[in-house]
Amino acid sequence: MLPMMAHGHLIPFLALAREIHRRKGFTITMASTPLNIQYLRSTAVSEIRLVELPFRSAEHGLPPDTENTENLPLDQIINIFRASESLEAPVQSMGTVNVTFWTGGAYGTLAYISLWMNLPHRESQSEEFTLPGFPDRVRFHISQLHRFLRMADRTDSWSRFFQPQISKSLQSFGCLCNTVEEIEPIALEWLRKYMKIPVWPIGPLLPSALLNKSSSSAGYFYQHRAGKQPGISVENCIKWLDFQKPDSVLYISFGSQNTISQAQMKALASGLEESGVRFIWVIRPPLGFDLRGAFKPEWLPAGFEERTREKKQGLLVKNWAPQLDILSHKSTGAFVSHCGWNSMDEDEEGIGAGFDFEPSKQSNLAAAGFLQVLGSKSNPASTVFKLGSCRC
DSSP: OOOOSSHHHHHHHHHHHHHHHHHHOOOEEEEEOHHHHHHHHTTOOTTEEEEEOOOOGGGGTOOTTOOSSTTOOGGGHHHHHHHHGGGHHHHHTTOOOOEEEEOSOHHHHHHHHHHHHHOGGGTOSSSEEOOTTSOTTOOEEGGGSOHHHHHOOSSSHHHHHHHHHHHHHHTSSEEEESSOTTTSHHHHHHHHHHHOSOEEEOOOOOOHHHHTTOOOOTTHHHHHHTOSOOSSOHHHHHHHHHTSOTTOEEEEEOOSSOOOOHHHHHHHHHHHHHHTOEEEEEEOOOTTSOTTSOOOGGGSOTTHHHHHHHTTOEEEEESOOOHHHHHTSTTEEEEEEOOOHHHHHHOTTOOEEEEOOGGGHHHHHHHHHHHTTOOOSSOTTSOOOEEOOOOO
C-alpha cells in the first residue's frame, strides 16, 4: 500500500490494512517516507509491515522534515503532491497490480474526479453548472469550489498534477471507496458508470469495538487511529466528559490541515462563552501563522481561556485530540466540523454541523451528499444543518 502523504489518507489506509489482515490473515506492507513510517509505527501496528522509501524534502522545495500535508501552508500543498511522484518508481519495480483506494465517499469521489478532469465551470456562462457523471438535475455552484480549482485551466500546476494522476486511477484494476452501499447506493451507481471499472465500497473503516457499540478502555480508539500525541491526556478528556450531561457538549475541530481566521476564532470564542454551552475545541494558530507554532492567547478574546476553565465550561485542546473517543462519548451532542470525510465517517452518530470556510472547500463539497442523509443525535428526523459562511 502506498498512501498519499497526508494524515487524512494515512489513517484510512492503516485502518484498511488492519481490516484485511484481521479478516484474511494476509501480510500487508505499507510503504511511505521515513517520517510517515515513524508516525505509523507510533500506532502500534505490529501486524503491518512498514517500509521506508527515500525522501528528502529539501530536494522538492519543501521546508525541513516536511513529509506530509500537516501544518503545510496551502500554497505549498501542491509541492508535496508533486514530490509524492518520486515514490512511484521504487513501488512500480515490485511488479504490483494497481488498485486505487479513494479515501472519501462515492459522491465526493465522483465530484472530485469529474471536476478536475472536465473543469466544466470554465465553459459555463453561469455560476451554476452541470457535471459529467451526475444527472442534469444536479447542479454545482462555482462558490463551492476551492480557488485553486476555480482558477484551473489545464496548464496550472494543480491540473498538471491531478489530471494525469486521476487518469491513471481510471486505468487501474479497480477502485476501493471508503463508504457503505446502504448509505450511498445512488452515488455508487453513478461512480461505477463514470469510472467504468469495478468499484467496491469497503467502509466504514472504524474500530470494530466502536461499530459494535462495545466498551473500550479510555484511549483505545485514539491510540489505534491517530498515532499522535494529543494536546490533552485521553484519560483527563474522558473524565471531564463523564461529568457532563448526556448530549450537552459541543465538539469543534477543523481537521488536520485546516484552521480559521483570527477574526473567526474570536467570534467563535465569544459565541461559545455567551451561550454557556459546554465545549471541547481543538485549536490551532489562525490563518497566516505557522500552524506548528505555539498558540498565543491574543488570538482569542482577552481572558477567554481562563474564564472558561474556571467555570469548567470547556476544554481548549492544542493541535490534536482523541476525536473518536470524544465523538463516541454519551455527553457529546454536536460536532462543528470542516466536513472532511474522515470526520464525517467518525461522526457515526450523525451529530455534525458543517462550517463553510475557504481552506476546506473541497472537503465541504466531498461531504455534501453525505450530510444530506444524516440526522442529528437528539432529533434523528432532522437533517444536519450547515452554519453560514463566516469570512472575515
